[in-house]
Amino acid sequence: MASLRLSGLRHRLLEPVELSLESGELAFVSGPSGSGKSLLLRAIADLDPHEGEAWIGDQARSSMPAPVWRRRVGFLPAESFWWADRVGEHLPPAEPALKDWLERLGFGPETLDWSIARLSTGERQRLSLVRLLAQRPEVLLLDEPTANLDPNNRDRVESLIEGYRQDASASLLWVSHDPDQRRRLDGRSLLIRDGRLEPESWA
Numbered sequence: 288m289a290s291l292r293l294s295g296l297r298h299r300l301l302e303p304v305e306l307s308l309e310s311g312e313l314a315f316v317s318g319p320s321g322s323g324k325s326l327l328l329r330a331i332a333d334l335d336p337h338e339g340e341a342w343i344g345d346q347a348r349s350s351m352p353a354p355v356w357r358r359r360v361g362f363l364p365a366e367s368f369w370w371a372d373r374v375g376e377h378l379p380p381a382e383p384a385l386k387d388w389l390e391r392l393g394f395g396p397e398t399l400d401w402s403i404a405r406l407s408t409g410e411r412q413r414l415s416l417v418r419l420l421a422q423r424p425e426v427l428l429l430d431e432p433t434a435n436l437d438p439n440n441r442d443r444v445e446s447l448i449e450g451y452r453q454d455a456s457a458s459l460l461w462v463s464h465d466p467d468q469r470r471r472l473d474g475r476s477l478l479i480r481d482g483r484l485e486p487e488s489w490a
């Protein structure tokens with residue numbers, strides 16, 4: 288239940304970004320390859336050096352330890368990193384929604400025993416979303432979370448993210464190259480062009 292606000296957020300490619308997302312608001316970010324979309328998300332998540340400030344509600348990033356900020360602001364990278372051997376080792380068993388989230392993405396309970404090495408690209412992508420939601424972030428920064436998925440699994444992921452956004456009133460910044468997805472999910476559309484983050488015009 289928190290808004291996200293950015294003021295003067297800047298890294299090497301981007302002009303200073305001013306942005307406010309209400310609690311529960313969805314905004315898409317698009318722009319050409321290499322325009323800085325992933326770097327923007329990484330700067331907000333405080334994973335790379337940057338200038339400027341960010342707030343969740345009225346709490347500034349600089350007012351809390353980096354690990355606390357990174358847990359509250361959940362970043363889903365385009366390529367996930369897994370450190371243990373089995374899926375279940377990355378997911379908290381006490382999370383009450385875990386079984387439901389896995390089922391909604393097409394995974395049975397046996398998935399927890401699967402080796403990470405056997406996962407397909409799309410399975411890794413879907414399971415990394417479950418892992419992120421289990422962190423219960425208040426803000427979600429999603430870097431093309433459906434890029435490797437067939438339409439059925441894309442719909443499942445969209446539905447799960449939308450459900451989480453509504454239940455948790457989470458603010459979402461979602462990098463997507465897909466105009467149909469942006470229309471389907473009815474969020475604000477932002478575009479990075481020549482280093483500036485600006486509202487996208489559909490005209």
Ligand SMILES: Nc1ncnc2c1ncn2[C@@H]1O[C@H](COP(=O)(O)OP(=O)(O)OP(=O)(O)O)[C@@H](O)[C@H]1O
Pocket residue numbers: 300318319320321322323324325326327
């Ligand atoms: N650690 C880094 N050091 C130097 N340059 C980097 C670094 N990370 C990314 N870049 C460069 O910054 C630019 C923007 O990268 P970014 O990953 O944000 O692009 P993007 O808009 O997400 O592109 P795509 O749609 O292809 O994923 C690219 O030219 C990339 O090569």
